Amino acid sequence: MSRTGIPEMANRSRLAQEFMELGRLESLPIIDMHTHMGPFYGTYLPEAPLPRMLAEMERENIDWIVSAPHSALFDPIAGNREIVAAMADHPKKIYGYYTVNPHYSDRINEDLAEYDAIDNYVGFKLLPDYHKYPLTGDRFTPIYEFANERGLLLLSHTWGHSRYNPPGMIAELAVKYPNIRFLMGHSAPGETDYAIEVAASLPNVYLELCDTGRLNGLIAKMVREASSEKVVFGTDFPWYDPHYMLGSVLFSGIDDREISNIVHDNAAALVGGVLQRKAKRG
Template sequence: MNRVGIQMTNPSKLAQEFVETGKLRSLSIIDMHTHMGPFYGTFLPEAGLDRMLRMMDQENIEWIISAPHSALFDPIAGNSEIVQAMAQHPKRIYGYYTFNPNYADGLERDLADFAKHPGYVGFKLLPDYHKYPLTGDQLTPLYEFANDNGLLLLSHTWGHSPYNPPGMIAELARRYPRIKFLMGHSAPGECDRAIELAAELPNVYLELCDTHRLNGMVRKMVRAATSEKVLFGTDMPWYDPHYGLGCVLFSGIEDVEIANIMHHNAVRLLEEIGK
Protein backbone atom coordinates (compact mmCIF):
# COMPACT_ATOMS: atom_id res chain seq x y z
CA MET A 1 0.00 0.00 0.00
CA ASN A 2 1.41 3.44 -0.93
CA ARG A 3 1.52 6.47 1.32
CA VAL A 4 -1.70 7.92 -0.09
CA GLY A 5 -3.49 4.64 0.57
CA ILE A 6 -2.34 4.64 4.19
CA GLN A 7 -3.67 8.16 4.70
CA MET A 8 -7.02 7.26 3.16
CA THR A 9 -7.60 4.13 5.24
CA ASN A 10 -6.08 5.35 8.51
CA PRO A 11 -5.72 9.07 9.29
CA SER A 12 -3.28 8.41 12.15
CA LYS A 13 0.05 10.15 11.69
CA LEU A 14 1.54 7.75 14.24
CA ALA A 15 0.38 4.79 12.15
CA GLN A 16 1.84 6.40 9.05
CA GLU A 17 5.15 6.89 10.85
CA PHE A 18 5.11 3.24 11.96
CA VAL A 19 4.60 2.01 8.39
CA GLU A 20 7.22 4.27 6.87
CA THR A 21 9.99 3.82 9.47
CA GLY A 22 9.21 0.45 11.09
CA LYS A 23 8.72 1.87 14.58
CA LEU A 24 7.44 4.85 16.52
CA ARG A 25 10.24 7.37 16.88
CA SER A 26 8.19 10.35 18.03
CA LEU A 27 6.50 8.53 20.93
CA SER A 28 8.24 6.14 23.30
CA ILE A 29 6.29 3.08 24.40
CA ILE A 30 5.72 1.73 27.89
CA ASP A 31 4.81 -1.93 28.37
CA MET A 32 2.88 -2.54 31.59
CA HIS A 33 2.70 -6.35 31.41
CA THR A 34 5.85 -8.35 30.75
CA HIS A 35 7.71 -11.39 32.03
CA MET A 36 11.26 -12.62 31.56
CA GLY A 37 13.32 -15.77 31.83
CA PRO A 38 12.62 -19.36 30.72
CA PHE A 39 9.21 -20.98 31.08
CA TYR A 40 8.69 -24.68 31.63
CA GLY A 41 7.27 -26.72 28.74
CA THR A 42 7.98 -24.25 25.95
CA PHE A 43 10.75 -22.26 24.27
CA LEU A 44 10.65 -18.47 24.28
CA PRO A 45 13.56 -17.20 22.14
CA GLU A 46 13.34 -13.61 23.43
CA ALA A 47 12.97 -14.48 27.13
CA GLY A 48 16.49 -13.59 28.25
CA LEU A 49 17.00 -10.15 29.75
CA ASP A 50 19.60 -9.13 27.14
CA ARG A 51 17.29 -10.17 24.29
CA MET A 52 14.38 -8.30 25.85
CA LEU A 53 16.43 -5.12 26.20
CA ARG A 54 17.48 -5.40 22.57
CA MET A 55 13.85 -5.75 21.53
CA MET A 56 12.97 -2.73 23.64
CA ASP A 57 15.59 -0.69 21.81
CA GLN A 58 14.32 -1.90 18.44
CA GLU A 59 10.73 -0.93 19.25
CA ASN A 60 11.46 2.33 21.15
CA ILE A 61 10.07 0.86 24.38
CA GLU A 62 11.27 3.30 27.02
CA TRP A 63 10.59 1.05 30.01
CA ILE A 64 8.67 -2.01 31.10
CA ILE A 65 7.16 -3.41 34.27
CA SER A 66 7.94 -7.08 34.68
CA ALA A 67 7.15 -10.13 36.77
CA PRO A 68 9.66 -12.88 35.85
CA HIS A 69 8.45 -16.42 35.30
CA SER A 70 10.67 -17.52 38.17
CA ALA A 71 8.74 -15.29 40.57
CA LEU A 72 5.41 -16.56 39.27
CA PHE A 73 6.11 -20.26 39.64
CA ASP A 74 9.17 -20.83 41.84
CA PRO A 75 8.54 -20.12 45.54
CA ILE A 76 12.20 -20.68 46.33
CA ALA A 77 13.61 -18.24 43.79
CA GLY A 78 10.92 -15.72 44.66
CA ASN A 79 11.50 -12.21 43.38
CA SER A 80 15.29 -12.29 43.25
CA GLU A 81 15.43 -12.12 39.43
CA ILE A 82 13.43 -8.91 39.14
CA VAL A 83 15.36 -7.30 42.00
CA GLN A 84 18.60 -7.94 40.13
CA ALA A 85 17.18 -6.71 36.80
CA MET A 86 15.88 -3.50 38.38
CA ALA A 87 19.25 -2.82 39.98
CA GLN A 88 21.11 -3.39 36.71
CA HIS A 89 18.72 -1.32 34.56
CA PRO A 90 17.08 1.42 36.63
CA LYS A 91 14.44 3.47 34.82
CA ARG A 92 14.24 0.83 32.10
CA ILE A 93 12.93 -2.07 34.14
CA TYR A 94 10.43 -1.68 36.95
CA GLY A 95 8.98 -4.59 38.85
CA TYR A 96 5.85 -6.12 40.23
CA TYR A 97 6.43 -8.01 43.46
CA THR A 98 4.87 -11.39 42.72
CA PHE A 99 3.04 -13.22 45.48
CA ASN A 100 1.78 -16.80 45.52
CA PRO A 101 -0.72 -17.07 48.40
CA ASN A 102 -0.09 -20.81 48.64
CA TYR A 103 3.33 -19.91 50.03
CA ALA A 104 2.39 -17.10 52.37
CA ASP A 105 5.21 -17.58 54.88
CA GLY A 106 7.55 -14.62 54.81
CA LEU A 107 5.11 -12.12 53.28
CA GLU A 108 5.40 -9.76 56.23
CA ARG A 109 9.20 -9.85 55.96
CA ASP A 110 9.10 -9.27 52.21
CA LEU A 111 6.69 -6.35 52.50
CA ALA A 112 9.10 -4.74 54.95
CA ASP A 113 11.81 -5.20 52.31
CA PHE A 114 9.67 -3.75 49.51
CA ALA A 115 10.78 -0.14 50.01
CA LYS A 116 14.45 -1.10 49.75
CA HIS A 117 13.98 -1.66 46.01
CA PRO A 118 12.86 1.61 44.39
CA GLY A 119 12.01 -0.11 41.13
CA TYR A 120 8.99 -1.85 42.63
CA VAL A 121 5.73 -0.19 41.63
CA GLY A 122 3.18 -2.76 42.78
CA PHE A 123 2.15 -6.39 42.82
CA LYS A 124 1.39 -9.16 40.36
CA LEU A 125 -1.13 -11.93 41.10
CA LEU A 126 -1.88 -15.04 39.05
CA PRO A 127 -4.99 -16.53 40.67
CA ASP A 128 -6.05 -18.92 37.89
CA TYR A 129 -2.62 -20.56 37.92
CA HIS A 130 -2.18 -20.52 41.69
CA LYS A 131 -5.77 -21.76 42.18
CA TYR A 132 -6.47 -19.17 44.84
CA PRO A 133 -9.23 -16.53 44.58
CA LEU A 134 -8.49 -12.82 44.50
CA THR A 135 -10.74 -12.33 47.51
CA GLY A 136 -9.00 -14.96 49.66
CA ASP A 137 -7.87 -14.01 53.18
CA GLN A 138 -4.18 -14.77 52.48
CA LEU A 139 -4.08 -11.71 50.22
CA THR A 140 -5.45 -9.23 52.77
CA PRO A 141 -2.05 -8.04 54.10
CA LEU A 142 -0.87 -7.43 50.54
CA TYR A 143 -3.97 -5.40 49.69
CA GLU A 144 -3.68 -3.34 52.85
CA PHE A 145 -0.03 -2.57 52.11
CA ALA A 146 -0.80 -1.66 48.49
CA ASN A 147 -3.70 0.54 49.55
CA ASP A 148 -1.63 2.36 52.18
CA ASN A 149 1.04 3.12 49.59
CA GLY A 150 -1.14 3.77 46.54
CA LEU A 151 0.46 1.00 44.47
CA LEU A 152 -0.43 -0.76 41.23
CA LEU A 153 -1.85 -4.27 41.27
CA LEU A 154 -1.76 -6.25 38.04
CA SER A 155 -3.84 -9.38 38.29
CA HIS A 156 -4.52 -12.01 35.71
CA THR A 157 -8.26 -11.85 35.00
CA TRP A 158 -10.44 -14.21 33.03
CA GLY A 159 -14.15 -14.35 32.40
CA HIS A 160 -16.26 -16.87 34.32
CA SER A 161 -13.27 -17.96 36.39
CA PRO A 162 -13.79 -19.02 40.02
CA TYR A 163 -10.50 -17.29 40.92
CA ASN A 164 -10.31 -13.90 39.13
CA PRO A 165 -13.51 -12.80 37.36
CA PRO A 166 -14.35 -9.10 36.89
CA GLY A 167 -16.77 -9.19 39.82
CA MET A 168 -13.94 -9.88 42.27
CA ILE A 169 -11.98 -6.94 40.88
CA ALA A 170 -15.02 -4.71 41.44
CA GLU A 171 -15.38 -5.87 45.04
CA LEU A 172 -11.71 -5.23 45.80
CA ALA A 173 -11.58 -1.90 43.98
CA ARG A 174 -14.40 -0.56 46.15
CA ARG A 175 -12.78 -1.90 49.32
CA TYR A 176 -9.29 -0.57 48.50
CA PRO A 177 -9.77 2.74 46.63
CA ARG A 178 -6.08 3.75 46.59
CA ILE A 179 -4.93 0.62 44.73
CA LYS A 180 -4.83 0.97 40.95
CA PHE A 181 -6.22 -2.36 39.71
CA LEU A 182 -4.89 -3.36 36.29
CA MET A 183 -7.07 -6.07 34.79
CA GLY A 184 -4.55 -8.31 33.07
CA HIS A 185 -5.99 -9.44 29.68
CA SER A 186 -9.23 -7.55 30.49
CA ALA A 187 -11.07 -10.76 31.39
CA PRO A 188 -11.55 -12.57 28.04
CA GLY A 189 -15.02 -14.07 27.95
CA GLU A 190 -16.33 -11.17 30.04
CA CYS A 191 -14.60 -8.26 28.33
CA ASP A 192 -17.81 -6.24 28.22
CA ARG A 193 -18.11 -6.47 32.00
CA ALA A 194 -14.45 -5.50 32.40
CA ILE A 195 -15.02 -2.44 30.21
CA GLU A 196 -18.06 -1.46 32.29
CA LEU A 197 -15.99 -1.64 35.48
CA ALA A 198 -13.19 0.47 34.02
CA ALA A 199 -15.75 3.09 33.00
CA GLU A 200 -17.48 2.99 36.40
CA LEU A 201 -14.63 2.71 38.92
CA PRO A 202 -11.84 5.32 38.96
CA ASN A 203 -9.17 2.85 40.14
CA VAL A 204 -9.82 0.05 37.61
CA TYR A 205 -7.92 -0.11 34.31
CA LEU A 206 -8.08 -2.30 31.22
CA GLU A 207 -4.86 -3.93 30.04
CA LEU A 208 -4.50 -4.97 26.41
CA CYS A 209 -2.33 -8.08 26.65
CA ASP A 210 -3.93 -10.80 24.46
CA THR A 211 -7.18 -8.88 23.91
CA HIS A 212 -5.50 -6.33 21.60
CA ARG A 213 -5.72 -8.90 18.80
CA LEU A 214 -9.55 -9.04 18.87
CA ASN A 215 -11.00 -7.05 16.00
CA GLY A 216 -12.55 -3.80 17.21
CA MET A 217 -11.69 -4.37 20.89
CA VAL A 218 -9.28 -1.46 21.35
CA ARG A 219 -11.73 0.99 19.81
CA LYS A 220 -14.58 -0.44 21.88
CA MET A 221 -12.60 0.01 25.11
CA VAL A 222 -11.70 3.59 24.25
CA ARG A 223 -15.22 4.56 23.27
CA ALA A 224 -16.79 3.06 26.39
CA ALA A 225 -14.17 3.73 29.08
CA THR A 226 -11.99 6.47 27.46
CA SER A 227 -8.38 6.09 26.38
CA GLU A 228 -7.21 7.15 29.85
CA LYS A 229 -8.38 3.81 31.26
CA VAL A 230 -6.57 1.56 28.74
CA LEU A 231 -2.96 0.40 29.22
CA PHE A 232 -0.56 -1.13 26.73
CA GLY A 233 0.75 -4.56 27.72
CA THR A 234 2.11 -7.39 25.61
CA ASP A 235 3.01 -10.37 27.83
CA MET A 236 6.48 -10.08 26.27
CA PRO A 237 8.28 -12.43 25.59
CA TRP A 238 5.11 -14.38 24.74
CA TYR A 239 3.96 -11.76 22.24
CA ASP A 240 6.08 -9.59 19.96
CA PRO A 241 5.41 -5.94 20.96
CA HIS A 242 5.53 -5.02 17.26
CA TYR A 243 2.28 -6.90 16.78
CA GLY A 244 0.59 -5.31 19.79
CA LEU A 245 1.65 -1.87 18.67
CA GLY A 246 0.12 -2.45 15.26
CA CYS A 247 -3.17 -3.52 16.86
CA VAL A 248 -3.40 -0.15 18.63
CA LEU A 249 -2.15 2.02 15.77
CA PHE A 250 -4.64 0.58 13.29
CA SER A 251 -7.61 0.39 15.65
CA GLY A 252 -9.19 3.55 14.24
CA ILE A 253 -8.74 5.70 17.35
CA GLU A 254 -7.23 9.20 17.46
CA ASP A 255 -3.51 9.84 17.87
CA VAL A 256 -4.07 11.53 21.23
CA GLU A 257 -5.82 8.36 22.37
CA ILE A 258 -3.00 6.19 21.05
CA ALA A 259 -0.51 8.33 22.96
CA ASN A 260 -2.49 7.86 26.18
CA ILE A 261 -2.48 4.10 25.79
CA MET A 262 1.12 3.71 24.68
CA HIS A 263 2.76 6.19 27.05
CA HIS A 264 0.91 8.88 29.00
CA ASN A 265 -1.30 6.68 31.19
CA ALA A 266 1.65 4.66 32.44
CA VAL A 267 3.64 7.77 33.31
CA ARG A 268 0.69 9.24 35.19
CA LEU A 269 0.13 6.06 37.19
CA LEU A 270 3.74 5.90 38.31
CA GLU A 271 3.71 9.56 39.27
CA GLU A 272 0.66 8.90 41.46
CA ILE A 273 2.26 6.10 43.45
CA GLY A 274 2.52 7.02 47.11
CA LYS A 275 0.41 10.16 46.83
Protein backbone atom coordinates (compact mmCIF):
# COMPACT_ATOMS: atom_id res chain seq x y z
CA MET A 1 0.00 0.00 0.00
CA SER A 2 1.38 3.43 -0.95
CA ARG A 3 1.25 6.41 1.39
CA THR A 4 -1.72 7.69 -0.60
CA GLY A 5 -3.70 4.61 0.43
CA ILE A 6 -3.82 3.42 -3.17
CA PRO A 7 -2.72 -0.22 -3.65
CA GLU A 8 0.62 -0.62 -5.36
CA MET A 9 0.71 -2.06 -8.88
CA ALA A 10 3.57 -4.33 -9.78
CA ASN A 11 4.03 -2.75 -13.23
CA ARG A 12 3.50 0.89 -12.25
CA SER A 13 6.24 3.19 -13.47
CA ARG A 14 8.07 5.60 -11.18
CA LEU A 15 6.50 8.48 -13.10
CA ALA A 16 3.01 7.01 -12.72
CA GLN A 17 3.61 6.55 -9.00
CA GLU A 18 4.80 10.15 -8.71
CA PHE A 19 1.67 11.37 -10.44
CA MET A 20 -0.57 9.36 -8.14
CA GLU A 21 1.14 10.74 -5.05
CA LEU A 22 1.54 14.39 -6.09
CA GLY A 23 -1.31 14.95 -8.55
CA ARG A 24 1.07 15.99 -11.30
CA LEU A 25 4.49 15.16 -12.75
CA GLU A 26 7.02 17.20 -10.80
CA SER A 27 10.15 15.63 -12.28
CA LEU A 28 9.11 15.69 -15.95
CA PRO A 29 7.64 18.86 -17.50
CA ILE A 30 5.03 18.23 -20.17
CA ILE A 31 5.04 19.59 -23.73
CA ASP A 32 1.69 19.62 -25.55
CA MET A 33 2.07 19.66 -29.34
CA HIS A 34 -1.62 19.97 -30.26
CA THR A 35 -3.55 22.81 -28.64
CA HIS A 36 -5.94 25.61 -29.50
CA MET A 37 -7.11 28.71 -27.64
CA GLY A 38 -9.94 31.18 -27.61
CA PRO A 39 -13.73 30.70 -28.02
CA PHE A 40 -15.25 28.18 -30.39
CA TYR A 41 -18.69 28.69 -31.90
CA GLY A 42 -21.51 26.49 -30.66
CA THR A 43 -19.84 25.21 -27.50
CA TYR A 44 -18.48 26.33 -24.14
CA LEU A 45 -14.85 25.62 -23.30
CA PRO A 46 -14.11 26.80 -19.73
CA GLU A 47 -10.32 26.79 -20.18
CA ALA A 48 -10.29 28.45 -23.62
CA PRO A 49 -9.32 32.00 -22.54
CA LEU A 50 -5.55 32.29 -22.60
CA PRO A 51 -5.14 33.33 -18.93
CA ARG A 52 -7.03 30.23 -17.84
CA MET A 53 -4.98 28.03 -20.15
CA LEU A 54 -1.78 29.43 -18.69
CA ALA A 55 -3.04 28.84 -15.15
CA GLU A 56 -3.89 25.25 -16.00
CA MET A 57 -0.45 24.78 -17.55
CA GLU A 58 1.10 25.94 -14.29
CA ARG A 59 -1.04 23.57 -12.22
CA GLU A 60 -0.22 20.58 -14.41
CA ASN A 61 3.48 21.35 -14.99
CA ILE A 62 3.05 21.90 -18.73
CA ASP A 63 6.29 23.59 -19.71
CA TRP A 64 5.04 24.93 -23.03
CA ILE A 65 2.55 24.32 -25.80
CA VAL A 66 2.37 24.62 -29.56
CA SER A 67 -0.96 26.11 -30.59
CA ALA A 68 -3.26 27.09 -33.45
CA PRO A 69 -6.08 29.32 -32.11
CA HIS A 70 -9.65 28.57 -33.06
CA SER A 71 -9.83 31.97 -34.74
CA ALA A 72 -7.09 30.98 -37.17
CA LEU A 73 -8.80 27.72 -38.10
CA PHE A 74 -11.91 29.29 -39.57
CA ASP A 75 -11.53 33.07 -39.91
CA PRO A 76 -9.30 34.10 -42.82
CA ILE A 77 -9.71 37.77 -41.91
CA ALA A 78 -8.52 37.43 -38.33
CA GLY A 79 -6.02 34.89 -39.58
CA ASN A 80 -3.16 34.20 -37.20
CA ARG A 81 -3.19 37.45 -35.22
CA GLU A 82 -4.23 35.77 -31.98
CA ILE A 83 -1.30 33.35 -31.91
CA VAL A 84 1.15 36.11 -32.85
CA ALA A 85 0.01 38.16 -29.85
CA ALA A 86 0.10 35.16 -27.52
CA MET A 87 3.64 34.24 -28.57
CA ALA A 88 4.83 37.82 -28.12
CA ASP A 89 3.36 38.00 -24.62
CA HIS A 90 4.51 34.51 -23.52
CA PRO A 91 7.60 33.63 -25.57
CA LYS A 92 8.76 30.84 -23.24
CA LYS A 93 5.34 29.23 -22.89
CA ILE A 94 3.70 29.38 -26.31
CA TYR A 95 4.95 28.40 -29.76
CA GLY A 96 2.73 28.50 -32.80
CA TYR A 97 1.59 26.77 -35.94
CA TYR A 98 0.74 29.09 -38.81
CA THR A 99 -2.71 27.97 -39.93
CA VAL A 100 -3.40 27.90 -43.67
CA ASN A 101 -6.82 28.01 -45.31
CA PRO A 102 -6.42 26.67 -48.87
CA HIS A 103 -9.53 28.49 -50.06
CA TYR A 104 -7.67 31.78 -49.70
CA SER A 105 -4.67 30.80 -51.78
CA ASP A 106 -4.25 34.39 -53.02
CA ARG A 107 -2.81 35.10 -49.56
CA ILE A 108 -0.12 32.41 -49.69
CA ASN A 109 2.80 34.70 -50.51
CA GLU A 110 1.68 37.12 -47.81
CA ASP A 111 1.33 34.21 -45.37
CA LEU A 112 4.84 32.98 -46.04
CA ALA A 113 6.37 36.44 -45.71
CA GLU A 114 4.57 36.88 -42.39
CA TYR A 115 5.77 33.49 -41.15
CA ASP A 116 9.44 34.41 -41.45
CA ALA A 117 8.91 37.69 -39.63
CA ILE A 118 7.45 36.13 -36.47
CA ASP A 119 9.48 34.51 -33.70
CA ASN A 120 8.23 31.25 -32.16
CA TYR A 121 6.50 29.88 -35.23
CA VAL A 122 7.65 26.28 -35.64
CA GLY A 123 5.49 25.05 -38.52
CA PHE A 124 2.07 24.90 -40.11
CA LYS A 125 -1.35 23.56 -39.15
CA LEU A 126 -3.71 22.15 -41.78
CA LEU A 127 -7.34 21.04 -41.44
CA PRO A 128 -8.20 19.31 -44.71
CA ASP A 129 -11.39 17.62 -43.47
CA TYR A 130 -12.72 20.93 -42.15
CA HIS A 131 -11.76 22.93 -45.22
CA LYS A 132 -12.81 20.13 -47.60
CA TYR A 133 -9.57 20.29 -49.53
CA PRO A 134 -7.12 17.36 -49.87
CA LEU A 135 -3.65 17.38 -48.34
CA THR A 136 -2.18 16.59 -51.73
CA GLY A 137 -3.96 19.50 -53.46
CA ASP A 138 -1.85 21.95 -55.47
CA ARG A 139 -2.81 24.94 -53.30
CA PHE A 140 -0.68 23.53 -50.50
CA THR A 141 2.43 23.13 -52.69
CA PRO A 142 4.00 26.52 -51.79
CA ILE A 143 3.55 25.68 -48.10
CA TYR A 144 5.24 22.30 -48.48
CA GLU A 145 8.13 23.73 -50.49
CA PHE A 146 8.63 26.49 -47.92
CA ALA A 147 8.46 24.07 -44.99
CA ASN A 148 10.74 21.55 -46.67
CA GLU A 149 13.40 24.19 -47.32
CA ARG A 150 13.39 25.18 -43.65
CA GLY A 151 12.86 21.78 -42.02
CA LEU A 152 9.60 22.82 -40.31
CA LEU A 153 6.88 20.88 -38.54
CA LEU A 154 3.53 20.26 -40.15
CA LEU A 155 0.60 19.19 -37.97
CA SER A 156 -2.32 18.03 -40.05
CA HIS A 157 -5.66 16.72 -38.92
CA THR A 158 -5.80 13.11 -40.12
CA TRP A 159 -8.72 10.74 -40.22
CA GLY A 160 -9.16 7.21 -41.46
CA HIS A 161 -10.97 6.63 -44.75
CA SER A 162 -11.13 10.37 -45.39
CA ARG A 163 -11.15 11.88 -48.88
CA TYR A 164 -8.99 14.72 -47.62
CA ASN A 165 -6.36 13.51 -45.13
CA PRO A 166 -5.90 9.74 -44.78
CA PRO A 167 -2.54 8.23 -43.71
CA GLY A 168 -1.69 7.38 -47.31
CA MET A 169 -1.59 11.06 -48.26
CA ILE A 170 0.79 11.77 -45.38
CA ALA A 171 3.02 8.95 -46.61
CA GLU A 172 3.02 10.36 -50.15
CA LEU A 173 3.94 13.84 -48.95
CA ALA A 174 6.58 12.60 -46.49
CA VAL A 175 8.45 10.89 -49.31
CA LYS A 176 8.21 13.95 -51.54
CA TYR A 177 9.22 16.42 -48.79
CA PRO A 178 11.75 14.60 -46.59
CA ASN A 179 12.78 17.66 -44.56
CA ILE A 180 9.29 18.31 -43.18
CA ARG A 181 8.43 16.60 -39.91
CA PHE A 182 4.82 15.48 -40.38
CA LEU A 183 2.72 15.10 -37.21
CA MET A 184 -0.42 13.05 -37.84
CA GLY A 185 -3.02 14.82 -35.74
CA HIS A 186 -5.23 12.23 -33.99
CA SER A 187 -3.29 9.41 -35.73
CA ALA A 188 -6.11 8.78 -38.19
CA PRO A 189 -8.93 7.17 -36.15
CA GLY A 190 -10.40 4.31 -38.12
CA GLU A 191 -7.07 3.64 -39.84
CA THR A 192 -4.69 3.99 -36.90
CA ASP A 193 -2.98 0.69 -37.70
CA TYR A 194 -2.09 2.14 -41.09
CA ALA A 195 -0.94 5.38 -39.46
CA ILE A 196 1.36 3.38 -37.18
CA GLU A 197 2.76 1.58 -40.21
CA VAL A 198 3.44 4.90 -41.95
CA ALA A 199 5.20 6.34 -38.90
CA ALA A 200 7.26 3.18 -38.46
CA SER A 201 8.40 3.14 -42.09
CA LEU A 202 9.14 6.84 -42.69
CA PRO A 203 11.68 8.76 -40.59
CA ASN A 204 9.87 12.12 -40.84
CA VAL A 205 6.37 11.00 -39.81
CA TYR A 206 5.13 11.03 -36.19
CA LEU A 207 2.01 9.84 -34.44
CA GLU A 208 0.11 12.36 -32.29
CA LEU A 209 -2.03 11.15 -29.40
CA CYS A 210 -4.92 13.60 -29.26
CA ASP A 211 -8.14 11.64 -28.70
CA THR A 212 -6.91 8.38 -30.26
CA GLY A 213 -4.42 7.71 -27.45
CA ARG A 214 -7.22 7.16 -24.96
CA LEU A 215 -8.10 3.81 -26.56
CA ASN A 216 -7.01 0.85 -24.47
CA GLY A 217 -3.72 -0.69 -25.60
CA LEU A 218 -3.15 1.73 -28.47
CA ILE A 219 -0.23 3.68 -27.01
CA ALA A 220 1.58 0.46 -26.19
CA LYS A 221 1.00 -0.69 -29.76
CA MET A 222 2.35 2.58 -31.17
CA VAL A 223 5.49 2.20 -29.07
CA ARG A 224 5.91 -1.47 -29.87
CA GLU A 225 5.52 -1.07 -33.63
CA ALA A 226 6.80 2.45 -34.37
CA SER A 227 8.92 3.14 -31.21
CA SER A 228 8.42 5.77 -28.53
CA GLU A 229 10.63 8.16 -30.54
CA LYS A 230 7.83 8.44 -33.13
CA VAL A 231 4.99 9.45 -30.78
CA VAL A 232 4.28 13.00 -29.55
CA PHE A 233 1.98 14.16 -26.78
CA GLY A 234 -1.04 16.21 -27.86
CA THR A 235 -4.40 16.83 -26.24
CA ASP A 236 -6.55 19.34 -28.18
CA PHE A 237 -6.42 21.45 -25.00
CA PRO A 238 -8.77 23.20 -24.08
CA TRP A 239 -11.15 20.57 -25.47
CA TYR A 240 -9.60 18.00 -23.13
CA ASP A 241 -7.78 18.44 -19.84
CA PRO A 242 -4.16 17.44 -20.57
CA HIS A 243 -4.13 15.19 -17.50
CA TYR A 244 -6.72 13.03 -19.24
CA MET A 245 -4.27 12.12 -21.99
CA LEU A 246 -1.34 12.04 -19.57
CA GLY A 247 -3.06 9.26 -17.64
CA SER A 248 -3.41 7.30 -20.87
CA VAL A 249 0.37 7.49 -21.32
CA LEU A 250 1.39 6.88 -17.70
CA PHE A 251 -0.75 3.76 -17.34
CA SER A 252 -0.25 2.33 -20.82
CA GLY A 253 2.30 -0.23 -19.63
CA ILE A 254 5.30 1.38 -21.33
CA ASP A 255 8.45 2.17 -19.37
CA ASP A 256 9.59 5.51 -18.00
CA ARG A 257 12.11 6.14 -20.77
CA GLU A 258 9.33 5.69 -23.32
CA ILE A 259 6.97 7.89 -21.31
CA SER A 260 9.62 10.62 -21.16
CA ASN A 261 10.10 10.45 -24.94
CA ILE A 262 6.38 10.91 -25.56
CA VAL A 263 5.57 13.50 -22.92
CA HIS A 264 8.64 15.71 -23.31
CA ASP A 265 11.76 14.61 -25.16
CA ASN A 266 10.48 14.10 -28.70
CA ALA A 267 8.72 17.47 -28.76
CA ALA A 268 11.74 19.24 -27.28
CA ALA A 269 13.95 17.77 -30.00
CA LEU A 270 11.53 18.57 -32.84
CA VAL A 271 10.86 22.15 -31.81
CA GLY A 272 14.46 22.73 -30.76
CA GLY A 273 15.64 21.61 -34.18
CA VAL A 274 13.31 24.05 -35.93
CA LEU A 275 14.45 26.94 -33.74
CA GLN A 276 18.14 26.13 -34.28
CA ARG A 277 17.68 26.05 -38.05
CA LYS A 278 15.75 29.31 -37.89
CA ALA A 279 18.55 30.97 -35.88
CA LYS A 280 21.12 29.88 -38.48
CA ARG A 281 19.05 31.42 -41.26
CA GLY A 282 19.12 34.70 -39.32
